[in-house]
Ligand SMILES: Nc1ncnc2c1ncn2[C@@H]1O[C@H](COP(=O)(O)OP(=O)(O)OP(=O)(O)O)[C@@H](O)[C@H]1O
């Protein structure tokens with residue numbers, strides 16, 4: 691039997707299924723990777739707002755991590771919402787024990803709805819403890835600004851931010867996402883070599899709930915399958931573009947992206963079908 695690759699997400703939840711752990715698991719599945727999840731915080735939220743957040747007790751997060759790692763070592767890991775310093779340090783300890791597993795850090799700080807998902811006091815800790823362990827860090831403009839303590843609004847500033855995330859803060863690679871920037875949706879990728887600009891047409895839509903989660907989850911799945919970082923990010927970009935292009939008009943606020951969008955016809959879409967691990971084409 692062929693080996694099935696596995697990916698682990700460590701993140702918060704979204705009961706409406708567009709963001710957080712739910713979006714991550716759907717994305718892993720779409721890329722033919724077996725998904726696992728450790729819940730950091732249960733978030734009562736929908737397409738309009740966050741209503742209540744319950745952080746899991748630290749022992750519960752520790753036990754969930756132990757249950758996964760004692761039994762099934764993931765081929766790649768991503769983190770999303772990690773609200774507190776204590777959680778960051780615990781997760782950092784696990785990452786230290788498994789330095790060879792690719793780790794994608796989506797530094798979730800604020801939801802599309804504007805609600806705060808990470809305590810402000812944790813910002814220094816994410817910089818110190820998690821970014822240096824990241825194979826890839828994927829901030830949007832606001833997150834990059836908060837991490838680097840300066841305003842980042844232009845393509846030039848995004849480029850310098852991507853370089854500083856690598857050379858100053860210590861990530862192995864960075865994608866600074868320009869979803870909130872210009873006419874085009876351009877992201878800047880840097881891994882210490884040549885700077886790459888990943889550009890797709892901007893889709894005029896308000897249905898962007900969970901774009902960051904979905905993008906980083908797809909990249910994680912591709913890394914789990916052994917793709918190169920640039921290939922993983924490029925495929926993630928094409929996937930998220932299709933998911934936004936076919937965004938779903940659900941709920942009264944910012945609806946979710948369409949996790950099966952890339953399978954639909956008519957998308958200006960360059961995604962290859964993924965090879966099923968049992969040998970068939972999906
Ligand atoms: N309207 C859009 N049309 C096309 N691509 C988009 C659009 N909005 C975002 N993107 C792309 O989606 C990906 C996620 O970017 P974004 O900047 O929205 O991240 P994010 O802010 O973390 O996500 P979220 O809005 O979920 O918090 C990036 O590749 C970005 O370029």
Ligand SMILES: Cc1ncc(COP(=O)(O)O)c(N)n1
Pocket residue numbers: 701702703704709710711733735770771798800801802803807898899900901902903
């Ligand atoms: C648990 C959780 N994690 C991340 C996000 C950010 O996603 P978005 O900004 O796309 O709403 C979210 N809303 N909820």
